[in-house]
């Protein structure tokens with residue numbers, strides 16, 4: 001590369017907001033329904049939204065009620081070659097449509113059923129396409145597996161940091177050490193063991209991590225959410241995320257009346273567990289019926305919100321920083337590059353420095369002042385925390401709404417129309433390069449998974465079939481030695 005080429009590359013990499021990200025966000029904002037183009041909306045102003053893989057490794061070796069995967073998921077073998085081919089195609093398309101940076105979940109059935117080398121290769125592909133990957137797991141794997149993902153054959157680090165989201169709740173069956181849990185509390189040792197693997201990883205190998213704790217909520221475990229929050233707040237999870245159960249996926253696993261669990265009911269329980277209110281209205285990802293979110297800093301056991309919706313100065317700071325710096329990527333950016341980005345942003349809008357400093361000072365004051373903060377930091381009692389509730393929709397609600405949207409029709413029926421608006425405001429997209437579409441995860445699980453998994457069952461059967469007896473039009477991508485049968489079939 002010429003000197004000019006290198007300089008141009010450096011200039012682009014240190015621009016506060018990448019021009020393709022800016023364009024993708026502008027497009028996202030213009031496509032949002034008017035009712036969600038609110039002052040607190042982050043989609044299209046600071047974020048493009050999350051992404052997830054699909055059709056990559058549907059199989060799982062635990063049993064959840066509910067399970068969002070279709071009934072055939074466990075009839076598809078886990079195949080590293082197929083996974084990598086799909087991840088490559090899906091992430092390349094996401095990169096093309098949504099710009100150079102986004103958070104993406106490596107999600108299917110259970111990610112730890114992938115051979116560790118394939119798991120690592122999938123993460124590397126996602127990174128290569130500018131995606132910040134998060135592996136979605138039930139958390140029931142050994143430290144050796146984690147080491148094999150993160151370290152290469154010579155014991156060298158493949159990654160400086162990793163993100164995992166672990167799903168723990170008492171609606172799951174088959175976990176080692178808690179095969180049929182009768183309460184959420186029974187799972188606390190498993191939760192702690194999972195989180196400890198990552199503190200060990202940091203201590204022994206210098207690999208940082210971001211950990212999310214996911215929990216499905218039904219009427220039967222709703223009363224236990226508060227105690228679970230109390231327990232998990234003492235563990236090194238960065239995010240606590242709750243999903244009220246929905247009627248999606250395998251209908252054999254719909255065991256309760258899920259309609260009794262609202263986003264408000266779950267949030268009240270989360271607040272009860274945190275022992276304080278968790279203000280969330282300053283920011284919104286997508287539709288308020290889909291997502292509730294707040295982030296801040298936990299100091300000596302007490303959470304302080306980053307943006308207080310009742311503080312006019314916080315709101316003014318939010319608006320200024322969103323307008324000038326929304327879309328600037330901090331996570332995963334090397335420090336020297338980030339430093340230059342910040343200097344360039346400050347030169348462009350010098351007044352923003354005072355706005356950002358003022359916001360930091362208000363956060364420190366709310367957290368108890370600088371002395372308390374320093375004391376807590378020395379005692380390692382300071383951490384960033386994010387609380388999320390993500391409320392999927394029922395399949396019977398999504399299917400007709402999506403069908404109309406595909407035909408360009410907005411329904412006259414208020415509830416169908418609201419579902420359509422939620423789908424149009426979706427913050428969690430799945431990439432379909434073959435037909436050039438990005439679809440909401442609700443649509444993936446409610447409408448598309450069934451046929452996709454059936455096709456995969458023929459392509460990647462548990463018992464391999466001769467190529468000559470494979471249905472026409474299907475080609476298998478399979479590498480010797482990368483195929484894994486389940487450790488324990490949930491059938």
Ligand code: SF4
Pocket residue numbers: 286287290291390391392393422423425426427428440441442443
């Ligand atoms: S996946 Fe469904 S519930 Fe989640 S943001 Fe998208 S439309 Fe809303």
